[in-house]
Amino acid sequence: AQKITQTQPGMFVQEKEAVTLDCTYDTSDQSYGLFWYKQPSSGEMIFLIYQGSYDEQNATEGRYSLNFQKARKSANLVISASQLGDSAMYFCAMRDGRGGAQKLVFGQGTRLTINP
Amino acid sequence: GAGVSQSPSNKVTEKGKDVELRCDPISGHTALYWYRQSLGQGLEFLIYFQGNSAPDKSGLPSDRFSAERTGGSVSTLTIQRTQQEDSAVYLCASSQRRKLAENPTGELFFGEGSRLTVL
Numbered sequence: 001a002q003k004i005t006q007t008q009p010g011m012f013v014q015e016k017e018a019v020t021l022d023c024t025y026d027t028s029d030q031s032y033g034l035f036w037y038k039q040p041s042s043g044e045m046i047f048l049i050y051q052g053s054y055d056e057q058n059a060t061e062g063r064y065s066l067n068f069q070k071a072r073k074s075a076n077l078v079i080s081a082s083q084l085g086d087s088a089m090y091f092c093a094m095r096d097g098r099g100g101a102q103k104l105v106f107g108q109g110t111r112l113t114i115n116p
Numbered sequence: 117g118a119g120v121s122q123s124p125s126n127k128v129t130e131k132g133k134d135v136e137l138r139c140d141p142i143s144g145h146t147a148l149y150w151y152r153q154s155l156g157q158g159l160e161f162l163i164y165f166q167g168n169s170a171p172d173k174s175g176l177p178s179d180r181f182s183a184e185r186t187g188g189s190v191s192t193l194t195i196q197r198t199q200q201e202d203s204a205v206y207l208c209a210s211s212q213r214r215k216l217a218e219n220p221t222g223e224l225f226f227g228e229g230s231r232l233t234v235l
Contacts, residue, residue, distance in 0.1 A: 035223060043205065045226035052221075091158060095222065103149065103172060104224055106159040 002027045002094050004107035011112045013082050020067070021077040021110045023092030029053075033095035034075040035104060036066065040088040048090075051075055079112075087114045118142065120227035122208050128233045129198055137193045137230045141210030148191050149224060150183055151207045159207065165191065198234045205229040 003026040013019045025034065036048040051059045051066045059066045067076040079086055089111050093104040121140040129135050141148050150162040161175035165185045176182070180198075185191040195202055209224035 033221065035221075043229055045207065045209070045224075047223045047225075050221040050223060093159075103161060103164045105161065106151075108158040 002029075002032075002105045004092050004094055004105055006092055006107035006110050008110045009108075011110055013112065013114055015084060015114050015116050016081055018078060018080045019082050019086075019112065021079075021090050021092075021112065023075045023077065023107060025073050025075060025092075025094050027073075027094065034066070034068070035093040035095070036064070036075075036077045037091045037093060037106075038086075038088045039091065039109070045091075049077065082114050084114050084116060087112060120208055120210050120225055122206075122227035122230050124230055125228065126231045126233075128235065130235050131200060132197055134194065134196045135198055135232060137195075137206050137208075137232070139191045139193070139208030139210075139227060141189065141191070141208070142225055145210035145212055145225070146188070147211045148185055149209045149211075150191070150193050151209065152204045153207055153229070154204045162193070162206075195232075198232075200234050203232055203234045205231050 005024045007022055011019060032053045034051045038046045038048055049059050049061045049064045049066050051068045058068050063080045065078045067078055075092060077090060089109045091109045092107045095104055120142055123138045127135055146167045148165045151159040152162055153159050163176055163183045164172040180196045183191060183193045193206060207226055207229045209226045211222055211224045
């Protein structure tokens with residue numbers, strides 16, 4: 001079964017610094033997808049970035065990039081030039097299954113706090 | 117609205133009572149998911165519906181939990197004989213069927229959740 005591990009329960013970073021949130025995964029599938037979601041204190045889940053297992057380049061979306069190391073089974077999220085509004089819980093997730101099956105398995109999350 | 121709608125947003129009930137939580141997915145989304153999030157924890161998968169296929173119920177924690185999806189749209193999650201450990205936020209999400217060319221990510225769109233408190 002797929003498993004997602006986020007080893008950092010909490011991170012504290014100064015505003016404008018870059019931050020890396022760790023995510024490792026375990027799967028026997030060759031085809032899979034990796035996601036990062038942000039959950040502010042309001043509770044909504046906001047999709048940030050996606051990486052397919054066959055994508056040759058690391059995904060980027062604005063200030064977010066995904067450091068995908070397939071051999072190490074890691075998919076770390078990098079946030080450049082952090083802002084106070086980045087303070088939130090961040091969840092790494094993997095799509096379980098292939099083809100039309102889209103169940104996501106989530107990690108336990110990392111609480112990121114940006115200090116002014 | 118255009119997003120996933122959940123009701124009620126908050127529900128307080130007494131131990132032993134039954135509760136129903138409703139989810140109205142984004143129009144046209146064929147897949148619907150229920151997750152549970154306990155305080156400060158990650159998201160625990162409960163159940164997944166995809167079109168007319170049999171639902172994936174592998175995450176339901178006990179037979180007190182059930183869900184149905186009528187007409188391929190609205191879904192109801194029912195918890196019978198609630199227990200205090202059922203207290204959590206229940207999140208519903210929907211997505212389009214993933215097709216590599218049209219929808220390569222297949223990301224989930226979440227509702228704002230239903231917060232259940234069992235006294």
